[in-house]
Amino acid sequence: xxxxxxxxxxxxxxxxxxxxxxxxxxxxxxxxxxxxxxxxxxxxxxxxxxxxxxxxxxxxxxxxxxxxxxxxxxxxxxxxxxxxxxxxxxxxxxxxxxxxxxxxxxxxxxxxxxxxxxxxxxxxxxxxxxxxxxxxxxxxxxxxxxxxxxxxxxxxxxxxxxxxxxxxxxxxxxxxxxxxxxxxxxxxxxxxxxxxxxxxxxxxxxxxxxxxxxxxxxxxxxxxxxxxxxxxxxxxxxxxxxxxxxxxxxxxxxxxxxxxxxxxxxxxxxxxxxxxxxxxxxxxxxxxxxxxxxxxxxxxxxxxxxxx
Amino acid sequence: xxxxxxxxxxxxxxxxxxxxxxxxxxxxxxxxxxxxxxxxxxxxxxxxxxxxxxxxxxxxxxxxxxxxxxxxxxxxxxxxxxxxxxxxxxxxxxxxxxxxxxxxxxxxxxxxxxxxxxxxxxxxxxxxxxxxxxxxxxxxxxxxxxxxxxxxxxxxxxxxxxxxxxxxxxxxxxxxxxxxxxxxxxxxxxxxxxxxxxxxxxxxxxxxxxxxxxxxxxxxxxxxxxxxxxxxxxxxxxxxxxxxxxxxxxxxxxxxxxxxxxxxxxxxx
Numbered sequence: 001x002x003x004x005x006x007x008x009x010x011x012x013x014x015x016x017x018x019x020x021x022x023x024x025x026x027x028x029x030x031x032x033x034x035x036x037x038x039x040x041x042x043x044x045x046x047x048x049x050x051x052x053x054x055x056x057x058x059x060x061x062x063x064x065x066x067x068x069x070x071x072x073x074x075x076x077x078x079x080x081x082x083x084x085x086x087x088x089x090x091x092x093x094x095x096x097x098x099x100x101x102x103x104x105x106x107x108x109x110x111x112x113x114x115x116x117x118x119x120x121x122x123x124x125x126x127x128x129x130x131x132x133x134x135x136x137x138x139x140x141x142x143x144x145x146x147x148x149x150x151x152x153x154x155x156x157x158x159x160x161x162x163x164x165x166x167x168x169x170x171x172x173x174x175x176x177x178x179x180x181x182x183x184x185x186x187x188x189x190x191x192x193x194x195x196x197x198x199x200x201x202x203x204x205x206x207x208x209x210x211x212x213x214x215x216x217x218x219x220x221x222x223x224x225x226x227x228x229x230x231x232x233x234x235x236x237x238x239x240x241x242x243x244x245x246x247x248x249x250x251x252x253x254x255x256x257x258x259x260x261x262x263x264x265x266x267x268x269x270x271x272x273x274x275x276x277x278x279x280x281x282x283x284x285x286x287x288x289x290x291x292x293x294x295x296x297x298x299x300x301x302x303x304x305x306x307x308x
Numbered sequence: 309x310x311x312x313x314x315x316x317x318x319x320x321x322x323x324x325x326x327x328x329x330x331x332x333x334x335x336x337x338x339x340x341x342x343x344x345x346x347x348x349x350x351x352x353x354x355x356x357x358x359x360x361x362x363x364x365x366x367x368x369x370x371x372x373x374x375x376x377x378x379x380x381x382x383x384x385x386x387x388x389x390x391x392x393x394x395x396x397x398x399x400x401x402x403x404x405x406x407x408x409x410x411x412x413x414x415x416x417x418x419x420x421x422x423x424x425x426x427x428x429x430x431x432x433x434x435x436x437x438x439x440x441x442x443x444x445x446x447x448x449x450x451x452x453x454x455x456x457x458x459x460x461x462x463x464x465x466x467x468x469x470x471x472x473x474x475x476x477x478x479x480x481x482x483x484x485x486x487x488x489x490x491x492x493x494x495x496x497x498x499x500x501x502x503x504x505x506x507x508x509x510x511x512x513x514x515x516x517x518x519x520x521x522x523x524x525x526x527x528x529x530x531x532x533x534x535x536x537x538x539x540x541x542x543x544x545x546x547x548x549x550x551x552x553x554x555x556x557x558x559x560x561x562x563x564x565x566x567x568x569x570x571x572x573x574x575x576x577x
Contacts, residue, residue, distance in 0.1 A: 028539035032565065035312040036406070036537075048539075056560055063534055063542030068362045070534060074541045077560060222362040250362065273534040274356065274365050275404050277314040 001287050005043070005298055007242035007264050009190025011158075012165040014098060014126050014242075016043035016265055019255065019298060020283050023246050023269035024049050024102035024128060024169075025074070026220075027279070029088040033272070037280030040096035043265060047084070049102040049130050052114050054080035059213040064202050069221030069248075070270060071200050073214035076104050076133060081117055089123045098125030100167065104133060108153050112160040119161035126164050129157050129189075132171030132196035134218045144171035144196070147183035154187035167244065170194035170235065172224075177231050178238035185239040193244035193267065195231045198224055221270040222248040229261055236262025236303060250274065252282055252289035262303040312537075314406040315342045316358075319397050320379055326458030333386040334458040335395060338379050339403060347375050348412030349436035350503075350528055350569045354536040355382060356404040357397055364390055366534045369564075371432035371505070372408060373460065380405070383431040383460055409536050410568045413503050414526055417441045422495045423448040423468075424488065424514055426506020430459050432528060433505065443467040449491055451475060451484045451510065489517050496523035503569075504528065508577070515572045525572040531563040538565035546576045 003018040021044035027033060030045050039045065057077030064071050078084075084101070092099050101118045105111040111129065118124050131143035131150050143149045150168070158166050168184045170177060172195040181192055197218025202211040228247020236243045245263030249255055250271045258266045271278040295301050317339040324332035337355070349372070356367035368390045370382040386395050397403070413436055423433045423446060430450055440446055443465045450472045452459060464470060473484050492514065495502050504514040505528035518525035531543035543563040551557045551574050561567075 026539060028537070032538040036314050054559075057541065057544075060542070060544065061532060063532065063540055065364070065366050065534070068365065070365055072540070072542070077541050077544070083555075221365050270365060273540055274367070275314055276406055276535065276537050 001290055001296075003286060003298065005265055007165070007191050007244070009165045009241060010188060012190055014044070014165050014191070016098065018043040018283055018286065019259065019265035020279055020286065021046055021100070021244065021265055021267045022272060022279050023267035024130070025072075026269040026272045029084065030092045030099070031088065033276055036277040040093040041283050042097050042279055043283070044098040044100055044125070045092065046100040046102050046128055046267060047088070048078050049076045049104045049133070050078055050081045050084050050114070051076060051104050052081055052110060054078065054083065061211065061213055062217070064211040064217070066200075066202055066219065067223065069219050069223035070273070071202055071212060071217035071219055072197070073212045073217035075214065081114060085117070085121050089121070092123070094123040094125065099123060100126045100128050102128040102130055102169070103157075104130045108156040111153050112156040115157040115160035119163050124164065126167055127157060127161050128167040128169055128193060129153065130169050130196070132169050132173075134171070134173060134197060134199045134216065141171055141173065144180070145174055147180055150180060151183045151187035154184045154189050158188040165190040167191045167193050169196055170231070171196050172227055172231050173199050178234045181235040181238045185241050189241065191242040191244065192235060192239065193246055194235055195224070195228045195247050198227060220248070222250055224248045225254065229257060232258055232263050233261035233305070249282070250278070252285035253293065255282060255286060256289060256293060256295060256301065259298055259301050260303075260305050262305070264302060311345065312407055312409065313343060314404065317342060317380065317403050317405050319399055319401040319403060321399055322395070322397050325460065326455055334454070335384055336373070336460060337382045337384065337394065337397065339382075339405065341375065341377065341379050342405060342407070344408055347372055347408040349439055350413035350432050351408040351410045352536070352568060353380070353382065353405050353407035353409065355394070357394060358402040358404065359393055359396070360390070364393065366390070367404065367406070367536065368394070369530065369533055369536055371528070372435055373431045374435045374438065374463070383428065383434070385428050406536065409564060413528070413569050414501060415440065416501055418445065420495060420498045420500035421446045422491055422500060422502045424491075424502060424504040424506070425450045426510035427452050429504070429506030429510070429528070430461070434460050434463050436503070437465040437468045438463070440465070449473070449487065451506070485513055488513055492517040492523050492525070493521045496521040500524070502526070512577050515577055518572045526569050527572050527575075527577075529563045529568050529570060533564050536564045538562045545570070548574055548576060550574050
């Protein structure tokens with residue numbers, strides 16, 4: 001069965017051999033997972049969020065396990081865009097599998113500078129704009145909760161990256177995600193991905209203390225899948241650009257759920273912590289799940305949800 | 309180093325240590341052997357029983373106690389919900405395991421080597437002493453709170469002298485600290501090698517004396533980790549100005565794939 005998908009953005013398209021991508025922040029720079037599977041079999045790889053300068057992120061403890069999920073407040077620790085382009089990207093099979101660079105900045109001009117660097121880098125197939133990280137004080141979620149600011153950042157990145165598709169990653173921590181999606185789509189985004197993590201907390205009664213040094217973190221994992229499905233469904237109905245579904249996927253059937261509510265592709269996040277070969281296993285399992293659920297074509301399944 | 313892989317292993321048995329019956333909190337978990345070429349003492353594995361389901365997402369990291377042609381053995385103490393569920397494992401149950409992870413302890417056959425184990429920190433040293441080419445150059449000091457029968461001391465090579473210090477009352481801790489100080493100082497004078505594994509306060513004490521006496525010392529860190537492969541960035545530790553990679557001096561490195569064994573002077577604790 002042909003599992004390839006083409007995400008047709010406003011300006012550019014992104015072709016994937018299958019709809020299984022890895023989510024930013026859960027797949028390192030890709031090479032960490034090379035011992036556990038063939039990276040070139042993945043539909044796409046979204047690498048750890050990049051900033052112009054290296055960042056240390058937040059103090060530890062900055063991850064905590066919760067029921068069917070986890071909270072993280074890593075705060076975008078990364079080696080910076082230069083180190084990625086020089087040391088990491090050349091080691092990835094980007095000719096076989098699209099590598100998507102996730103980018104984070106604290107202002108629209110900084111976003112533009114970062115986007116311009118990535119736009120001209122050979123081996124970067126697309127840009128994913130992080131306007132939804134709940135763990136950084138500046139930028140991040142601030143942009144993701146205000147439609148006007150989200151649109152401004154989107155325009156800045158789209159203008160600075162004329163050669164590559166721009167994906168905007170949306171936050172679920174908003175009252176009206178469909179409105180956010182429309183604002184970003186109108187500003188020129190080629191495609192959307194959703195959802196980023198949900199803001200959450202875990203506390204220790206014995207110590208009267210939060211379990212994360214940052215107090216608040218982002219919830220991910222199987223626990224958030226119902227929220228993610230709802231968001232993707234609302235977003236896919238609100239815009240006419242492709243949507244990449246993210247949130248709690250652990251099985252091939254889960255992938256089909258996201259496609260059914262309107263996603264064109266998906267990203268695998270926390271599941272890669274539950275076993276490092278999770279994304280590779282899902283690529284293997286997908287054809288069988290399609291057969292079992294009478295899915296002849298992913299294009300036909302997309303958005304085919306029947307509601308009363 | 310051997311290639312890592314993720315595999316589904318079968319439980320051969322789960323052997324309680326110390327008090328037997330339902331109350332036991334110390335176990336040796338014996339699994340079918342993974343398809344790895346080899347391993348080095350000090351390396352660890354991520355262990356996730358299938359019974360964790362979706363409810364307990366993270367695997368748990370354990371130092372490799374021993375690996376033979378037939379099986380892989382890890383030693384664990386029941387601490388939280390993950391290890392609690394592991395204590396219910398039975399023969400035939402399936403467990404997801406990935407590894408071998410991390411770098412492993414230095415092995416210098418001719419160097420007088422002092423092993424400092426705190427509590428469960430003894431686990432990786434079982435493999436260490438049994439693989440050491442000249443075990444008569446190795447000695448171990450073991451500080452622990454529970455009875456000695458709770459720990460896998462019987463499987464330690466008979467050539468390795470083992471001094472055990474049990475901590476049951478406050479004064480015992482002072483004695484342990486004093487003994488650590490003496491043994492580390494002596495080892496430094498012999499230009500030996502000190503290897504330590506145990507809880508954070510234990511490692512901090514060892515590090516302090518190692519730096520004070522100029523002992524060559526490696527510490528095995530067990531920071532909280534989700535993935536074990538360098539991606540989740542939960543287990544990071546800060547390096548010092550002696551870290552070998554200039555760009556990372558004073559920065560954060562993952563404990564899982566830059567450690568878990570670090571030279572004492574190259575990291576902050």
